Amino acid sequence: MVQSYDVLVIGGGIIGLSCGYYLTKQGKRVVVLESGGFADGASGACDDMILFQSKKPGINLELAFESLELYKSLVGELEDSLGFANYGGMVLIENERELEVMEEFVMQQRSYGLDVEILTKAAMRKKQPFLHERFIASTYSPMDSQAYPFAVMHKFARKGRQMGMQVVHKSPVVGIQKDGTGDFLVTTAQNMQYRAPHVVNAAGAWAGKVADLIGLNVPMEPRRGQIIITEKIPAIGETNLWSAKYLVTKLKPGIQIDSTEEEKRLGLAFALTRTEGDSYLIGSTREFVGYDKRTTMEGIRAIINQAVSFIPVLKDVNFIRAIAGLRPATPDGKMVLGEHAGVSGFFTAAGHEGDGISLAPITGKLLADMVCEGRSDARLEELSPNRFASNAKEVS
């Protein structure tokens, strides 16, 4: 039997559920098809940061501002705290070279409207008394926030269902066709068929494979991230933290930063956030290892050693879990959002890499506007899937 809808969303991670929620809110009949279960993808194995400081001025930073405002209104709309909190964030600076790059970056971000400053060592230590002595300064932004991804996904699904959205688990999409009427016919591994005039590919790191089912090209690579979760502990400092080192190498690829071979291979960067449950999430790695989402001894050990070298009191803290997820990474570091020129009615919303939690609400909202009103901002042009060449293979 074929079931008919207005929109089929493929992938039930935070992006697929956000798209489903905002589409349903605009009156569409939506089904979200997820190959696994709840929170099976990256959205169930990640940190919880809504970060501004890591973003280069441009579309990502702009959308992050809008997403933060949406998060604030979602707390009421979805009738849940969503683990939303606003502890602010600090980027830790180890030496003069990093300081120079960060000073310039902070200036750029300020001119873009981000509330961020450089703190002296004394001011930094006042907010973070447990830091290792070696840090010479830090940035501080009161805007950096966080939300609990499981709660966000769960409440998108709950509210969506109340309005008629369907979420079907254990339904890997294995075939996508366009039939004579111009509708899409989507087949799952169970041989269930779904029909709709619109399809949204929100399959995260798997979005390339899903696009491939209808002959489209979406270059997407899984980038593994491992993190550890501590027991409940007394607070360490006032804000969430991460290291300038990673940001500096991203901003100024030419600059010499002393990293060990292991650090480079693992793409190790320090990130520390306090959860609503008083545990800490400590990360993380950024590795290209295909679709392998296991944790590794090497990764966990490197994260722990790094964490203790940043905050020595952590040496006496137990970690209770280690998890890994696959970030969806595009070649140019920007998400893919929009309709494919070759196949009208087929949209992709994926490729958020390390920003999918921050950007989920705005992604869903923009996608719903595109589908429902055929509307797309000119500023979103740079996110269009059509930016990747050899895309336009006409399917009838």
Place this chain on the structure above:
Amino acid sequence: MQRIIEHPVLGPLPEVPMVKIIVDGEQMEAREGEMIAAALIATGKKYFRKTIKTHEPRGIYCGIGRCTDCVMTVNGIPNVRTCITPVEEGMVIETQMGYGVWKQEQ
């Protein structure tokens, strides 16, 4: 002192040197090598911490390092499982409120 001096299976309690520990500011004696929890129970202390939300007293529960019910602040480190941590001469042991606090001089 509440100790089993004559155990039906293990026999008599062997002689061992004693160490001094400080529990909530009070000096006490413990048998060298025994776990903090054992030493405290021997002194009659029943609660080791209070829970963070409802401030209920907690003490030993599993006794084998799994449940974390017995945690205290030991030498300034919060959340130490006292049932699997041996006493040491001069050890400072404190009843913990909630998750405790970090002592800064680490």
